[in-house]
Amino acid sequence: MNYFKLARLALVVGGMTLLSACTHSISDVDSQGKTANPVFPEQSSAVRDEGSFVNLDNLKQMRPGLTKAQVYELIGVPHFKEGAIRVKEWDYIFHFTQPDKTVLTCQYKVLFDTDMTAQSFYFMPEDCLSRLKAPAVPQVKAPVHKELSGSSLFAFASAALSAEGVSHVTQLANELKSESLEGKHVVVTGHTDRIGNPMKNQQLSLARAESVKDMLVQNGIPVSIIETRGMGDAMPRVNCPGKKSPAVIECLAPNRRMTLDVVDINSGK
Known part of the structure; x- marks a missing residue:
């Protein structure tokens, strides 16, 4: 095998490797942006392991059909190294300040379909938002x-x-x-x-x-x-x-x- 053939083979293998890295998905996401088993990465592997304090009103606007640009505007860039091209999975570490000043931390996942529009959304723990403590309302008894x-x-x-x-x-x-x-x-x-x-x-x-x-x-x-x-x-x-x-x-x-x-x-x- 001459030098030119070896170089061409190396380019093909390298391209396949790069493409694999760019489309990496740990949750086996299908073409509809769905998965039977959402897998959350270890927080320690995050590029931004300190996470972020997400705007709760923005988070409530997350819904199927959003483009990646719209997702970015609402909740920012993902916190893990998922790749760059046609990535179908974005992961986040979100913090929520509760009324008693304690902080609740959850992981959040957005899955995209083949058209790169958001379709599925997951929390870990699943009941993250319901765990947010409602402001304590003092019970005032009638005289x-x-x-x-x-x-x-x-x-x-x-x-x-x-x-x-x-x-x-x-x-x-x-x-x-x-x-x-x-x-x-x-x-x-x-x-x-x-x-x-x-x-x-x-x-x-x-x-x-x-x-x-x-x-x-x-x-x-x-x-x-x-x-x-x-x-x-x-x-x-x-x-x-x-x-x-x-x-x-x-x-x-x-x-x-x-x-x-x-x-x-x-x-x-």
Whole structure:
């Protein structure tokens, strides 16, 4: 074999080797840009082993049909040495900063068909994006507001709790104890109807609030966090015209009430 034949053979072998390198694929990608087994390279073999912090909004725009130029614009050049000509597989190392400032690292793969348009996309781990921690949303509980009918707690014009009233307030105390009362302030407010002297109504409403407070304390609510208020007939719910009569007394029942509010000392709510 003369010199020229040897040189020609070397060129052919070299060209085949170069072409092989240019079209290298580790995931056995078919003409449709699909694979039954996506294979991810070792991160240590990356040309850019530090990876990149990808723009998540750009990543969400990745879809079949994108050209390599479009993929490049969205997520940059691949991080591994996959070749240069008609490469059907691009691999990346992506980092995601989470709300708690920790970093989640995943590998990402794009497969191209024979027309060099992107068709398949893979993550390792597969659930990479779902692992991203959602921002912690503080759970704000609604302020506790309880309201009890005065008629269910007291006899008419009385500040002494009835047997039914004792039962209601005991149950209320148990509900309060089921929640943490640290940093809380409990406000018990008594209300009466308009019948009678306004000053005496205010005194009655406060006395009723004190009776509820005493029962709460007996059932384990710290006396130091309880405040009592007597509003008398200053905040009516209903207006019932006429002088005192059984019908008017019944009509005014919604005004005879006891309210309990649990207030957060720090927020005032």
